[in-house]
Amino acid sequence: MSKNNPTSVKQADQKEIKVKRESFFHAARGDSKFKRLIIHLILIGYCVLSVYPLLRIFSVSLRPGNRLLSTDLSIIPANATLENFRLVFNQGLLQWIWNSLIITVGTSIVGVIIAATSAYAFSRFKFRGRTPLLIYLLTTQMIPSAMLMVPLYILAINLKMVGTYTGLVFAYAVTSVPFSIWILKGYYDTIPVDLEEAAVIDGCTRLESFWKIILPLSTPALAIAFLFNFSQAWNEYLIARVILGSQESILTWPLGLQRMIGQYLSQWGQYNAGALIVSVPVMLLFLYMSKYMISGLTLGSVKG
């Protein structure tokens, strides 16, 4: 599928950069002013739609307790207060965030290590069972998480792992591995084999060349895989709910926040304050990483 064999890569390189710069936005050449205006209006409209719910979260989090339920639509409500932020910390938000953070970082590290090495094997070696394995990895994307939960829950009961992080870390560890392998394999595929061959001639072993050449070059893809693992575990609700049960101090933040809104929106302001605290750092990280993410997801799957 990808045509980047060494010689054509070198030849195409310089030409490609030039062509790309000239024709990058080719499709838009010669738009009239009116057309541009319409395009901007459509985009602004859609942006409002995609940001407004977030602004509402912000707005509700500033509402004082006695005006929680109001028909006010302004972004900064009357009598805005930070009271909700204080209250939500008293509810144990920090504890929940801490729990989520360590579980997430722990599982992401394990997940990326496992994926990075096996993706290398899939990218550079031909071996029996390679294609079936790759197809198996794709198939696992089809397993509904609710499906694995039944056996994991019953196994966790039998192994006395309900209500422990050990059970949760195990349950999370491999969920993102198949997808990470696909991303990383795709990225390794784009790194010319010559680099490694040169290193092997210089006396490196295969493992050394992987460690010294491929891994450093793959930093963006590794970051994507890490981020993917991270966001999967950070936002996970279902398995955590089943495995952790209901003891308040060990909850992860999605469980904790969810618990704050019962049927009657009694702690609606606090929920929104908590939601904002949890979301903003993750969102900034995500937006910052999104450019790597895009190149990582598309690289190797489309030829220029």
Add this chain to the structure above:
Amino acid sequence: MLIDPEVMLNSFKEVILTVLIVLAAIAALEGLLYLIFVRWLKLKNAIVIMLISPAVIGLLILQVFPLLWEARLSFTNMSLKHFFNFDFIGLKNYIRVFTEPVLKQVTFFPLLARTILWTAVNIIFHVVGGMCLALLLNREMKLRGLYRMLIIIPWALPQVVAVLAWRGEFNFEYGWINLVLQRIGLTPIPWLTAPVPNFIAMCMVNIWLGIPFMTVIFLGGLQSISGEFYDAAEIDGASKWQSFWNVTLPLMQPIMAPAVILGTVWTFNTFNVSFFINQFELETSDILVTALFRAAFQYNRYGFAAAFAFVIFFILLAYSIFYVKTTKAVEGAEVR
């Protein structure tokens, strides 16, 4: 008390210990494999075995084994009542999935039809919306970076937060959707309590959540299409519309196929949206996966739920095999 240092330390210890044990196990495994395959058997492909075995073993223990175990479970009558003393009852669970109500009233086929409708509606909006936005963004213009960043926000927001916030906004009296409807003179809609509006609400939220992913993927694809193709099309006298159909779409095929297949499977399996937006547990808003969750963890029919899970899995498998066969989406699996 904002946070209890002791609780904090305990949870830290527990996770670190688990991670260290896993890493130590991997290291031990690698050492063992090295001794067996490199030193003893002197295999040429030993490095492959060493590279893939952590993933393979991890998947075997945490995915394949639980699935096989669940397959066995699906032939038993295990439930909360028969947790330890369950019996094998043959194919009864599978027959029950199709003949008896899955939850209280709803049966399998209406659930399946609703899930297919849900998936189709969502995917159509995701792909068309994503493509439109990507085409609009794929040009040199002011504020391009800002637009792209704002459009990604629904994807960047943690899903549980987004969905629960939307649920609050579907509140009959205080949610902004009904407030806006009222201000422009329409009657408010009971989003959370009436079956059809609730289903529409679910779709709205999921479309909102899914468009950014498709936009980003399609934008990446559009930017990697060389302008030469369009030049050629222009010389041949193609209109913009024609060059979209005959140049852009075919060249986007390799990136659209996996995006659509993954998107379909993800939408089919979306749990959070239909579970949370359906606040009052209307059985008319359940899709297959949420019904599966309820059958297992609210009705505690584990054996039945296992059979149900396999039925869902085989539906997805059949779909994917069909799709992969027709579009050859796994071509990348060949060694180059």
